[in-house]
Amino acid sequence: MRKKLLSLALALCLLLPGLPSPACAAPGGGMDRFTAVRSYDGRFTDVEEGAWYFDNVTALYEMGLTDGQSSRTFGTDSQVSLAEAVSFAARIHSIYHQGGAQTGPDRYAGPEGPWYAPYADYLRAAGGIDGRFDGRYGEPATRGQVAYLLSGVLPEEELEERNAGVVLTAHGSGRYIPDVTGATPYKEEILDLYRWGIVTGGDAKGSYRPEATITRGELAAMLTRMADPSLRVDLTWDLSDLYSAKGTTFADLIREDPIPVLAHAPEDLEAIRSNVRYMFKGGNAKLALQIAGGATGAVADAVAERYLDESMCHPEQGYSTISYEYYSDGRMSITFINDNCSRAEQDAALERAIAVHDQFWADGTLRPGMSQREIAKVYFDYLCSVCEYDYTFQDVSYTAYGALCNGKAVCQGYTAAYQIFLGLEGIDCAGVETDVHLWTAATLDGVLYHIDVTWGDVTWGSGPGGRDDSQFGMDPETAWSRSGIGA
Numbered sequence: 001m002r003k004k005l006l007s008l009a010l011a012l013c014l015l016l017p018g019l020p021s022p023a024c025a026a027p028g029g030g031m032d033r034f035t036a037v038r039s040y041d042g043r044f045t046d047v048e049e050g051a052w053y054f055d056n057v058t059a060l061y062e063m064g065l066t067d068g069q070s071s072r073t074f075g076t077d078s079q080v081s082l083a084e085a086v087s088f089a090a091r092i093h094s095i096y097h098q099g100g101a102q103t104g105p106d107r108y109a110g111p112e113g114p115w116y117a118p119y120a121d122y123l124r125a126a127g128g129i130d131g132r133f134d135g136r137y138g139e140p141a142t143r144g145q146v147a148y149l150l151s152g153v154l155p156e157e158e159l160e161e162r163n164a165g166v167v168l169t170a171h172g173s174g175r176y177i178p179d180v181t182g183a184t185p186y187k188e189e190i191l192d193l194y195r196w197g198i199v200t201g202g203d204a205k206g207s208y209r210p211e212a213t214i215t216r217g218e219l220a221a222m223l224t225r226m227a228d229p230s231l232r233v234d235l236t237w238d239l240s241d242l243y244s245a246k247g248t249t250f251a252d253l254i255r256e257d258p259i260p261v262l263a264h265a266p267e268d269l270e271a272i273r274s275n276v277r278y279m280f281k282g283g284n285a286k287l288a289l290q291i292a293g294g295a296t297g298a299v300a301d302a303v304a305e306r307y308l309d310e311s312m313c314h315p316e317q318g319y320s321t322i323s324y325e326y327y328s329d330g331r332m333s334i335t336f337i338n339d340n341c342s343r344a345e346q347d348a349a350l351e352r353a354i355a356v357h358d359q360f361w362a363d364g365t366l367r368p369g370m371s372q373r374e375i376a377k378v379y380f381d382y383l384c385s386v387c388e389y390d391y392t393f394q395d396v397s398y399t400a401y402g403a404l405c406n407g408k409a410v411c412q413g414y415t416a417a418y419q420i421f422l423g424l425e426g427i428d429c430a431g432v433e434t435d436v437h438l439w440t441a442a443t444l445d446g447v448l449y450h451i452d453v454t455w456g457d458v459t460w461g462s463g464p465g466g467r468d469d470s471q472f473g474m475d476p477e478t479a480w481s482r483s484g485i486g487a
Contacts, residue, residue, distance in 0.1 A: 029096040031158055034227040036062040044074040051076075056221040059228055065091065065101065066220070076217035082145065083116035083137040085219065086129065089149040090119035092226060093128055096154055128152040144186040144210035146219065150198070150226060151189040161195040163235045165364020170235070172368025173242045176206045184210055197232030198225045206237065243361030245354045245424045250317055250346075251283040253423030263290035266303050269310075276310045279336070280317050291330040300326035307334055313430040315416035315438060316423060318346045318399055340395040341402075349400035353420040356382065356404075372427055372444040376451065377472055379421040383414060384457045384467035411438045411454040418453045432479070439479065450479030 040058040042049075047057045057074055060066045065088075069075035087105075094104035108121035116137055123129045129149065141149075170176035171191065180190050190208050193199045199222060201207050225231045240246075260278040264271035279287050291303060304324045311319050319336040326332040338346060360366040360382075366375055383403065390397035390408040403409035403417035415431050415438045422429045422442055429442035432450065439452040449472075456471035474482075 029155070031096070031227075031229065033095050033099055034063055037064040038062055043072060044068055046073050046076050053217040053221050055231060056224040057217070059224040059231060060220050063224075063227060065223070065227075069216075074216065074220075076215065076220075078216050079140045079213045080146075080216055080219050081137065082133050082139050082141045083114070083120075085141040085146050085149055085214070086123060086133065086137065087116050087119040088219070088223060089128060089153050090123040092223060093123060093126060093153045095227075096158075097126070123149075126152075140213040142210065143208060143212050143214050143218075144184070144190060146214050146222065147189040147193055147208075147210070148186045150222060151186075151192055153226060158229075159192075159196045160229070160232075162197050162232065164195045165362065165367065166235045166237060166239065167191055167194045168364050168367040168369075169239055169242060169361060170206065170237055173239075175242070176237060176239075177201060177208060178205055179207050180210060186210065193222070194235065196225075197234060198222050200233055200235060206235070239362065240358070243358060243366075245357050248350070248354060248424060249283065250350060251281055253316055253420065254281040254314075255423070255426060255428060257281065262288065263292065265292045266299050267306075269306065272303075272306050272310050273313075276307060276314070280314060285319065285336045287334045289332045289334065291326070291332050294328055294330045295326040295332055296328070297326075300324060300332060303332065304334060309433065311336055312412075312433045312438065314419070315412050315431050316400060316419040318416070320398060320412070338399075341399045345396065345401040345405070346399065349404045349417065350420060352404040353400070353417065353424060357421065357424045372425070373447075373449070373473065375425050376422060376427060376442060376444055376449075379418060380451060380453055380456060380472045381467060382421075383418055383453050387414060387417070387457060389454070389457065409454075414454040414457070415440055418451070441476070441479075444473075448476065450474040450476055452479065452482070455482065 038061070040061045044057065044061075047054060053076060057066070057076075061068075066074070069078065090105050091101040095101050098104040104126070105118040105122040108118040108125070110117070114137070120129065120133075120137070124131070129152070133145075167177075171180070171194075177191070177194065180187055184190070190210060194201070194206070199208065202209060225233070254277050256277065258274045258277040258281060260275050261268070261271035262275060264275075275287055275289070279285070287307075289303075291299065293299075295303070304322055308322050311317070311322070318338040318341070321337040321339050322334055323337060324332060324334045360378060366378060387403045387407055387409055390402065390410055390413075393410060394402070394408070396402045396406060396413075397409045398412040399409075400413060400416040400420055402413040404420075409417070418440055419429050419431065422440070427442055427444065429440050431438050432441050437454075439450060439454065441448060441450050443449075451473065452471040456467050456469070458466045458468045
């Protein structure tokens with residue numbers, strides 16, 4: 001009688017009765033144990049070639065894990081019960097760890113009890129399930145419950161997180177996999193299926209439908225992707241609109257909308273700061289001023305020097321020289337000049353920074369939930385890895401183009417490139433200048449830090465690659481104490 005019940009169970013849970021089950025197997029486990037034992041002959045009339053589940057059902061049949069609902073039908077749209085789902089999970093586990101689909105469960109077979117008991121007992125003993133389904137095995141399995149069952153079937157080393165970055169960005173945005181939230185039972189197990197390439201979701205948003213029942217066709221797809229890594233899928237969602245910085249201009253890197261104070265006293269540093277930022281925000285390189293009290297040569301020289309110093313707070317904008325005209329009545333015009341690289345090179349540096357930014361968000365290097373400090377550290381590490389100090393002091397090395405496109409820079413170029421990256425992330429920052437050095441002060445998560453990428457790159461003279469992390473996230477006192485040597 002038990003043999004008759006067991007045969008029925010094998011049909012119900014998609015498994016072929018009578019397949020060889022080694023009495024013993026080599027210790028350990030391996031994916032090479034999931035092998036084809038026969039060829040699919042097109043027997044299932046409800047599985048059309050070209051259907052989304054065709055390859056999965058074919059693989060399931062060829063591995064000897066399904067004989068269909070009948071000799072001619074697979075039952076693609078039929079619901080799967082918890083008992084069937086547990087049975088299948090147990091057999092996949094047993095193939096990998098014991099060498100045969102029945103090897104593990106058969107050790108728990110007895111003359112009494114429901115047909116699925118050996119599978120449930122084996123899986124429970126292996127740590128794959130607990131007692132949460134006791135008394136419920138006759139119920140239809142939900143997709144969430146199946147995620148839980150599959151999460152413990154194979155060891156982590158066999159489940160490459162091929163979609164980890166995509167899932168982090170997409171799900172974190174709230175626009176993809178929207179029906180899996182913090183309140184969803186089996187949330188992490190469900191997201192693991194996406195990370196591993198086991199599921200892609202049922203619509204353009206990748207919805208999982210965790211409370212919905214699951215069909216034999218859907219289960220076949222999940223199971224064969226677990227058993228055969230070549231069937232796992234890469235998520236191809238276009239997430240560029242979630243993170244892309246394409247189209248950003250240098251003007252966009254100035255986050256605020258400064259109010260100009262074009263008529264001001266010679267020593268009014270706040271007015272000078274606002275005017276410089278106002279000019280950069282407008283994409284301009286000229287200012288027409290009215291200096292209170294008139295302008296002598298000495299006054300004009302002092303005002304021009306203050307404007308040049310303020311412009312160095314924004315080395316990413318590329319200006320390093322100014323020319324100016326003044327009149328005794330206080331009228332004064334200042335033109336900011338980039339004499340270290342061409343406009344095309346300056347634009348190329350921004351495009352390169354945008355490409356790096358977008359790639360970091362696409363591959364999960366940067367992801368939702370990271371702090372500003374963590375994001376800033378990623379770019380610090382990146383610049384230290386791709387740039388080296390230019391001891392020949394070429395003009396272009398004073399620009400972001402030198403750091404990002406030539407891979408060589410001095411402090412002005414390192415800092416310019418770094419502040420482009422921070423600007424793309426909406427992080428407030430400014431250059432800090434002495435007579436001999438330039439670095440960055442940035443507000444990260446509400447705290448002011450000083451960051452010296454130049455000195456952080458410790459491989460001076462030996463090519464890019466190393467870094468000194470103590471140069472990241474310094475307090476102002478530490479930064480100023482280290483600033484006495486030119487770079």
